[in-house]
Amino acid sequence: DTEVTQTPKHLVMGMTNKKSLKCEQHMGHRAMYWYKQKAKKPPELMFVYSYEKLSINESVPSRFSPECPNSSLLNLHLHALQPEDSALYLCASSQAAVGDSSYEQYFGPGTRLTVT
Amino acid sequence: TQLLEQSPQFLSIQEGENLTVYCNSSSVFSSLQWYRQEPGEGPVLLVTVVTGGEVKKLKRLTFQFGDARKDSSLHITAAQPGDTGLYLCAGGLYNFNKFYFGSGTKLNVKP
Numbered sequence: 001d002t003e004v005t006q007t008p009k010h011l012v013m014g015m016t017n018k019k020s021l022k023c024e025q026h027m028g029h030r031a032m033y034w035y036k037q038k039a040k041k042p043p044e045l046m047f048v049y050s051y052e053k054l055s056i057n058e059s060v061p062s063r064f065s066p067e068c069p070n071s072s073l074l075n076l077h078l079h080a081l082q083p084e085d086s087a088l089y090l091c092a093s094s095q096a097a098v099g100d101s102s103y104e105q106y107f108g109p110g111t112r113l114t115v116t
Numbered sequence: 117t118q119l120l121e122q123s124p125q126f127l128s129i130q131e132g133e134n135l136t137v138y139c140n141s142s143s144v145f146s147s148l149q150w151y152r153q154e155p156g157e158g159p160v161l162l163v164t165v166v167t168g169g170e171v172k173k174l175k176r177l178t179f180q181f182g183d184a185r186k187d188s189s190l191h192i193t194a195a196q197p198g199d200t201g202l203y204l205c206a207g208g209l210y211n212f213n214k215f216y217f218g219s220g221t222k223l224n225v226k227p
Contacts, residue, residue, distance in 0.1 A: 040202065042204055042217040042218065042220045043204075043217060045214065050213050088156065094208075094213070097208065097211050097212050097213045103147065103208055105161070105215055106161060107151075108158050109157055109158045110157065
């Protein structure tokens, strides 16, 4: 099973709302990722969790707050977003990089976020 | 600075034609993935190449990893409208949980 699930599929929120995106995987992967993707562009990395600890934050504004409650779950808490934050938000997982071992990412279907 | 340069950015061809997409870098990758993405959906992993010089085939798709593990190509034979989508290459570095994406190739195959 190489499935990564994401909920919700679509989300519309106002600039004063608080919402959360959820991601789950059961592949035993110990690295999980959040990406933001605008139309016709490649995914932009936001955060990386490795063994449930935040290992990379790509200078993301604090209105995005990631959380990794356990090795299977990854959340992205949203607060006071701007219209330009509207995008497809993708979650991915992979084995944790160790030494010279190769690894690959598996993506979820994404959450289409619209900020009004 | 883009670590992976992908070309071409756009490709519009007729059904039955062949095409090649390139992914180049000056960095050595531990592995390189190719994905296809439909609008509004997540990227779907097509293949992972890990060994320099490796060639993998997936039906009409042929993937090659350069000998020095710095570049890769995707060749599609006799393209079909169902091949339409955004093709992405992504490279992983040794001992580091981060993937670097190419800029993507938007392929449109006309019937």
